[in-house]
Every structure is written in C-alpha cells, then in structure tokens.
Amino acid sequence: MRITLKEPRQAIKDVRLDSTSGYEKCMQCGRCTASCPAAFTYDDYRPRDIMRDLQLGNRDSLTSILWRCGQCYSCAARCPRNNSVGAGILALREAALASGKAPASVKNMAAVIRKNLYDRGETFLPKDLTFLGEFGPRTVSRCKDNPDKRERLGFDRDDARARPIPEHAMGEIRALLDMTWPGGKRHD
Amino acid sequence: MISAAIPQDQYYLFKSCIMCSMYPGIEKSIRFVLDRIGAGYTDDPEHSSCTGFGYHAGVVPLRANLALNARNFSLASGRSIVCTCPTSYGNLKECKEILSKDSDQAEYVAGAMEKIGRKMDLSPSIHHISDVFLAKLDDITAKALYRFDGISAVTHHGCHYSKIFYRDVASGTHEKPEVLDDIAKALGCSVADYGERSLCCGMGFHYTMLDREYPRSILKRKFASIQEASPDVIITQCPGCTFNLDYYQETVSPLDIPVLYFSELVALALGADPYDIGLDMHAVPVEPLLEKLGIGGGRQ
Ligand code: SF4
Ligand code: SF4
Numbered sequence: 001m002r003i004t005l006k007e008p009r010q011a012i013k014d015v016r017l018d019s020t021s022g023y024e025k026c027m028q029c030g031r032c033t034a035s036c037p038a039a040f041t042y043d044d045y046r047p048r049d050i051m052r053d054l055q056l057g058n059r060d061s062l063t064s065i066l067w068r069c070g071q072c073y074s075c076a077a078r079c080p081r082n083n084s085v086g087a088g089i090l091a092l093r094e095a096a097l098a099s100g101k102a103p104a105s106v107k108n109m110a111a112v113i114r115k116n117l118y119d120r121g122e123t124f125l126p127k128d129l130t131f132l133g134e135f136g137p138r139t140v141s142r143c144k145d146n147p148d149k150r151e152r153l154g155f156d157r158d159d160a161r162a163r164p165i166p167e168h169a170m171g172e173i174r175a176l177l178d179m180t181w182p183g184g185k186r187h188d
Numbered sequence: 189m190i191s192a193a194i195p196q197d198q199y200y201l202f203k204s205c206i207m208c209s210m211y212p213g214i215e216k217s218i219r220f221v222l223d224r225i226g227a228g229y230t231d232d233p234e235h236s237s238c239t240g241f242g243y244h245a246g247v248v249p250l251r252a253n254l255a256l257n258a259r260n261f262s263l264a265s266g267r268s269i270v271c272t273c274p275t276s277y278g279n280l281k282e283c284k285e286i287l288s289k290d291s292d293q294a295e296y297v298a299g300a301m302e303k304i305g306r307k308m309d310l311s312p313s314i315h316h317i318s319d320v321f322l323a324k325l326d327d328i329t330a331k332a333l334y335r336f337d338g339i340s341a342v343t344h345h346g347c348h349y350s351k352i353f354y355r356d357v358a359s360g361t362h363e364k365p366e367v368l369d370d371i372a373k374a375l376g377c378s379v380a381d382y383g384e385r386s387l388c389c390g391m392g393f394h395y396t397m398l399d400r401e402y403p404r405s406i407l408k409r410k411f412a413s414i415q416e417a418s419p420d421v422i423i424t425q426c427p428g429c430t431f432n433l434d435y436y437q438e439t440v441s442p443l444d445i446p447v448l449y450f451s452e453l454v455a456l457a458l459g460a461d462p463y464d465i466g467l468d469m470h471a472v473p474v475e476p477l478l479e480k481l482g483i484g485g486g487r488q
Contacts, residue, residue, distance in 0.1 A: 014250070015250075015286060015290050015293065016250065037387060037388050037390065037406050038402070040406075040409075041402060041405045041406065066246075067246070067394065069392075070388060070390060070391070070392035070393075070395060070402060070406070071244040071245075071347075071391075071392060071393055072347040072351065072388035072392075073278075073347055073348065073351035073352045074347065074351055074386070074388065076351060076352060076354070077350070077351035077352075077354045077362045077363075084352075089246075090243070090244070090246060090250075091250075093246030093247075094246065094249055094250060097246065097247060098249075102246075105398050106245075106246065106247065106394060106398070109245065109247055109394060109397050109398060110242075110247035112397075113241075113242040113245070113247055113248065114247075114248075117236070117237065117239065117242070117248075117256075121236040121237060122205040122209075122236070122237045123205050123237045123239055123240075123241040123242040123248070124205040124206055124209050124237075124241050124242075124396075125205070125209055126209045126210075128209070128397065129209070129210070131400070134400065134439070135435045135436065135438055135439060135471065136438035136439045138438055138471075139435055139438050139439075139471040142468075142470070142471055142473065143435075143469065143471055146469050149466060149468060149469050150212055153212050153213055153216060153464075153466050154216075155208065155212040160203070160205045160208040160209045160237075161203065161208055161233065162208070162212070162215070163233040164233070165233055165234060165235075165236065166233060166234060169233075169234040169236075172259060172304045172305075172306070173236045173256065173259070175303065175304050176252070176255045176256055176259060176300055176301075176304060177252060177256075179255065179300045179303065180249065180251040180252040180254075180255045180256075180297075180300060181249060181251075181252045182249060
C-alpha cells in the first residue's frame, strides 16, 4: 500500500515538530518503540505509531496519549534517521495545553510551575515534595527534617538557592515571562 | 577519553532546581572539589532556572524557555556554562541550537531581551560538571586523601546528558557512556556492568508531580538489574536520577544500596566531611558505605 502524506488539518508550526521530530523521514523501523520505557509500561503508547499518525495527519487522535512519554530521549538516541519522537511530543503538548486540551492535573501543574518561576525564578522548590510519605517509613524518618538540614548547609528553607535571585534580576525574569508565556501577565 | 573540548577555567556554575531543592549538599560538594583543585568559577545568584523540569513536563512553552535561557547566556557572557544537571545541559544546548538556527525564534527572543535591556549573546559554551571533573582527573587524584579500592560501583548516566546530544558524550558512547566510570575508577572503585544500564530512572518530569506509578514501574526493572551486580554504591550524574534511585528504593525494591552523585564521592575522596555536604539528607542510609570507605559517619 502506498501512503501519501497529507497536510495536517491544523498545522502546528513548531521547530521541534517540523525539523527535529523528523516524522516525515520516519521509515517505521520501530527502534524507538523497542527502546521506549513508556511503550513498555503502557499498552496504548507506541512512539512509532505516533510518527505514523503524524505522517497521516491524525493529530487529534494523539491528544489522550501525549502525556505518557517520560522524556528520556532513548528514541532519539536510537533512531537511524536522527528523528526525535520526544521532541515532537513536546511540541504537541505545548499545542494541547494552549488549546485547553491538556488534562486538568497538567493545567494545575503548569500554574504551580509558572508561579514558582514568577516568585523565585525556579521551576521546582523544596515545598513541592508534598508526597514524601509515599516513600516509606524509613525514608520519611530520614528525610522529614531535611528543611532543617538545608539551613545547616546555608540554604534557605523554602528556596532552591543558597542565595535567592536578587529582586532586580527577578524583575527581568518576570518581564520575560510576561512577554513569552501565552496568556500574558499572571493574575493570581 | 574526552571527545569534547572542555575549558580548563572560568566556569559559570549553573545551579539546578532539583539539586538545590532535594540535595543542596551536592552543590556544596561540587564547590568543595572545584575549590580544592583550584578551578576558577563564578557563582552568580542572578541566573534563573533553565526551566528544563517544567519544559520537559510539557508546561513551560518553548518561547519562555528560549527567552529565559537567552538571558542566562547573556549573564554568562565570556565564560563557559557548567551545568550541574543533565537536563540543564541538554536544554541549554537545545536553546542555543534553536536560537542559532531558527531566525524567527531568534528575532522574537532578541526583541524580548532588548525590552529588558539585554543583548543576545550565544557565545558561552555549555558543559556538564562531570565533563569538567573528567578533564581534571589528574588534579583530583593528586589531591585525594582517600582511595576507594575494594569498593564496587554501578553508574547511571542521565538520559539528558547521553541521549539528546548523544554525539557529545565525553567518554564512551551514547549506548554506554563512561564519564562516571572513569571518575570512579580513578578513585580506586571497580565498576560493574548491569543489563539495564541505559534504562531511564523514570523521572518523566510531570510524573514526578502527577503520577508516580510510571517511575515505580521503570525502577522495578532498573533495581532488579542493579541487584544482580550487587554494588556497594550507585553513582549518578543527575540530581533527578539521584532522587529517583534514592527515594524510591525503600518501597519499590528494598536494596539498601546508597546512591551518591559523583561529586559527593569525589568530595569525600578529597576529604570533605560527609555532614558538611549533607549526606544525611539521602533517603538510603549512607553511613554503612562511609564506614566501608574508611571515612566514618560524620558528625550526626
Ligand atoms: S526509530 Fe526513527 S525511523 Fe524508526 S520508527 Fe522510530 S522515528 Fe521512525
Ligand atoms: S522520549 Fe518519550 S517517546 Fe522517546 S523513548 Fe523516551 S518515553 Fe519513549
């Protein structure tokens, strides 16, 4: 059967999809799927099939599985055509989030990370380890006092830094976020 | 063997959100080593996160990532950026590549930079701190107070170090990076192989905050493979991998194998007090390993 590449109905103009993911060059060899830990974990996730769907212009069908990828880039390192499914996934995720099609949990996380960047110039902060209890009683007992140990080492309890980013630098960071993050200024 | 040209001095030390949130002692161990071997570095409080954690979670837009890192490049101007996290390394390299090749993005970001009074400057080269340690192994071994002969290690390199810009791996290949192996061997450790050496730690970025079944399912395989090699220590290159391999051990597969970021091991060899580099913040107890290394448990 001969496959003709269709123009996608809603084009996403993104260098990571167009030039880096290389879906147009994909020859369906399956090396990406063979090395993908997400494909090993989830029955409905196959990077090779993602490339095929991109070739066929079936982008909408990818919406629900986009968040499976663990961003390890084993696919990129192993692809004989220098393609990167992981990079393409990022472009699709950005488009899904911008069009409101991301899961609510992802939208909430986006808000947390954006706030962290606004407040402290960091994406992840010590306070975001809210799930310490999941790691078992010994880990909890060893690590529950880590905020005190941070202080002993000369770090701020709540900041990722020993020296927080100075206010004038935070002003530059916030201005860049306002200009480049869809939705403009933060209102919360 | 170092395939990439690693600068010898004038490093711009690039801090990491996961490293400094979970293991601030890693940063202290890196500075301890650089100070001991007399390598000059800048510890600039003004740089922001590379945003890599949020970028790979799929929630930081490419443009914000490019703009914030264009600002970071301009801060580092004239110096070589040395990343403490492989995600920063891969992400900064990707940002530099996109800004060098994609004129639309470059024009937009240059305009945003101008509005905050900065000029785009893509001159800094980007390296990972393990490459620097590799390039400085002679200085490190010359200053070492301890040798770790008789200690068996396995290594876990970061995916964002060896699988994105996979041609730039400084020792070994992308299939079998050996940067950490070379560092550990120089200190006297033996390094054992294991089948799932190149399997990711399962960090997955958004999985860290949203669904931890993914890391658990991957780490089950990884730990089973490490168990066969039964090492004294797991040596890591990435703060995120350190967290995953360390914190998940108790519930996924109780192995009790301490996990050390490579700079912690090097700092110990150079005489750092384990307490001063925060080894008591690790989830798997490191004290039995310290005894084996002949260092003792530090001031608890
Ligand atoms: S490894 Fe590359 S060429 Fe092969 S199926 Fe995957 S993306 Fe296509
Ligand atoms: S980056 Fe994503 S698609 Fe590629 S191998 Fe890793 S989990 Fe699979």
